[in-house]
Amino acid sequence: MAQSHSTAQLDPEAGPTPRLGRKRDHTRDPEILDAAIEVLAESGFDGMTIDMVAARAKAGKATIYRRWPSKADLVLDAVACMKAADLAPERLPDTGTLRGDLVAMIRPRSIEEGERKLRIMGGLFGMISTSPELAAAAHQAIIEPRLAVNRLFLQRAIDRGEVAADCDIDLLARVASGMSAFRMLVEQQPLDADYLLSLIDHVILPAAGIAPEARTD
Amino acid sequence: MAQSHSTAQLDPEAGPTPRLGRKRDHTRDPEILDAAIEVLAESGFDGMTIDMVAARAKAGKATIYRRWPSKADLVLDAVACMKAADLAPERLPDTGTLRGDLVAMIRPRSIEEGERKLRIMGGLFGMISTSPELAAAAHQAIIEPRLAVNRLFLQRAIDRGEVAADCDIDLLARVASGMSAFRMLVEQQPLDADYLLSLIDHVILPAAGIAPEARTD
DNA sequence: TCTATACGAGACTGAGCGGTTTCGGATATG
DNA sequence: CATATCCGAAACCGCTCAGTCTCGTATAGA
Missing domain, CATH: 1.10.357.10 (Tetracycline Repressor, domain 2)
Structure with a gap:
């Protein structure tokens, strides 16, 4: 739960599946999480929709659901990854x-x-x-x-x-x-x-x- | 907004319409409002449904909507009518x-x-x-x-x-x-x-x- | 170059819920 | 007794939204 951007939901065993094709663009992860935090701050959990997050991050809904299995998981990861930017x-x-x-x-x-x-x-x-x-x-x-x-x-x-x-x-x-x-x-x-x-x-x-x-x- | 249990939404002019038929049972008003407060405390505004309130008060949904025009109005009235039972x-x-x-x-x-x-x-x-x-x-x-x-x-x-x-x-x-x-x-x-x-x-x-x-x- | 996958965009599905209507029965007025 | 309204129960409608799927395009590895 404390590691950076989830990712560990799938692949129980480590890497014996060197899949083909285009690789997932992990630079989008923090952008999506930031968008989720913004929408969360403006609308609250119940008022927030995945479409809002997708629009804010200029991402497709599928891109979000490919990374997090549900809205609750997305929010959990977004909150967990919030950095205390100030007060270092x-x-x-x-x-x-x-x-x-x-x-x-x-x-x-x-x-x-x-x-x-x-x-x-x-x-x-x-x-x-x-x-x-x-x-x-x-x-x-x-x-x-x-x-x-x-x-x-x-x-x-x-x-x-x-x-x-x-x-x-x-x-x-x-x-x-x-x-x-x-x-x-x-x-x-x-x-x-x-x-x-x-x-x-x-x-x-x-x-x-x-x-x-x-x-x- | 401060008077007791709503009722004033209809009848803009006072009483020139002595309607026929069964009268509204106003003893149900506080029971419904209490049920609404209970559900509100347990589930929050977004998690609360009118069906929950109706079930809790053993009332029909129509009975509720006959008295309050919307969920928001019901909750507003329920909160406004909360009595500070203790701390008199x-x-x-x-x-x-x-x-x-x-x-x-x-x-x-x-x-x-x-x-x-x-x-x-x-x-x-x-x-x-x-x-x-x-x-x-x-x-x-x-x-x-x-x-x-x-x-x-x-x-x-x-x-x-x-x-x-x-x-x-x-x-x-x-x-x-x-x-x-x-x-x-x-x-x-x-x-x-x-x-x-x-x-x-x-x-x-x-x-x-x-x-x-x-x-x- | 070919293949398998990721991407953004958006159509689609199924469930839940606010709100309305219907129904059979109860009740107060006349 | 007749009428108009109330009641609880429940079917129904319309919309929103979580989650899935499709499509055309882009990209990494063989």
């Missing part, structure tokens, strides 16, 4: 304070990507409750990377002595993601910088035991 | 401390109802983004009552001097609902008392500026 470990801020690190994550680029991922997550509801595989893939690709970043920031703050060592890292790391998801998906309001700043200064930092010394509002 | 103003705790009030809300009955409502909210995603009417009804029936309770608790704490007057009530009131929605809908984990207690003691109270004096963990 080497591009993360390290400002020396928890607030600095958290605020440094508030950038148009990063917010946009977060909104996109949460929209995808919203589109997966319904399917997520009937497919544990999909639920796991979505958590792994969408939620977990963000939580890992928050945990890193918190752990560094603890190591610096900025935050008490007995603070509940796992819970605090979920505050930003949880409240962002609530605002976007439930309250249907944009994830603007003001909201995120309030979240940091009025919830996360106080909960981490950091006194409000440098308020900006 | 006179049944709310008033323990004298913010923590006491919040902890007093953690009861099996209340948790179960909260899970139910959040499941319904999850089932409405997708539809909620295309129907502002439904989005408003869902917010009004499911989210707002809970936020109002939290705001009340916070305001009383401020009036008592327990919490600083400049605290961000609107944001803090959203923490419990937002984090609960995240845990249930995104992380697919139960809303147990331990989680809610951690939320209160490690996030909400510190964010409200109340020092951790009586920890229970």
Whole structure:
């Protein structure tokens, strides 16, 4: 499930069938998966049709069904192959304070990507409750990377002595993601910088035991 | 939109048509609406079919379509007519401390109802983004009552001097609902008392500026 | 060059579902 | 008792969509 673009559904034994004819063009795989993710983000799982994905990727439906046996498998692979384009470990801020690190994550680029991922997550509801595989893939690709970043920031703050060592890292790391998801998906309001700043200064930092010394509002 | 069980779709002018024959049995309205809410909570808007609702309510499809012109109207009315059975103003705790009030809300009955409502909210995603009417009804029936309770608790704490007057009530009131929605809908984990207690003691109270004096963990 | 396969485009099939209609029976008005 | 409407049950219609198949073209290996 974790290998790149499926492919392993057929051919149980390895390669003793050197088939003739034109080879499958595997450069289309990621293009189709990207198209699927886009449609998924716009329409949700139920609203998404294979024809939409095919049109978006300028591919034929048969080309899609030659690679994935069903719509559910396509979506599962598309979600599993989502790369955390931003928030790569080497591009993360390290400002020396928890607030600095958290605020440094508030950038148009990063917010946009977060909104996109949460929209995808919203589109997966319904399917997520009937497919544990999909639920796991979505958590792994969408939620977990963000939580890992928050945990890193918190752990560094603890190591610096900025935050008490007995603070509940796992819970605090979920505050930003949880409240962002609530605002976007439930309250249907944009994830603007003001909201995120309030979240940091009025919830996360106080909960981490950091006194409000440098308020900006 | 706010009156009880629809009925006003027909008869633009009031009652100059005293029609003959058997009268419509309006005691079936809430039974059908309840059935719709149940199916909605189990299957979501897209997974729900009118036949499911009819079967659950032991009614004919025609009986449903005689009262609501479409599936969307049925769901809208069902959501709008949802009563906040628990959390009626006179049944709310008033323990004298913010923590006491919040902890007093953690009861099996209340948790179960909260899970139910959040499941319904999850089932409405997708539809909620295309129907502002439904989005408003869902917010009004499911989210707002809970936020109002939290705001009340916070305001009383401020009036008592327990919490600083400049605290961000609107944001803090959203923490419990937002984090609960995240845990249930995104992380697919139960809303147990331990989680809610951690939320209160490690996030909400510190964010409200109340020092951790009586920890229970 | 010949063969087997992949490709995009699109026709086709079968199932599911929203919504309508029909049917036999019940019920309130007159 | 007659009439008009209601009821539950279920047949029916029209459309959408997942999944298959066909067609004309392109391409890799023998």
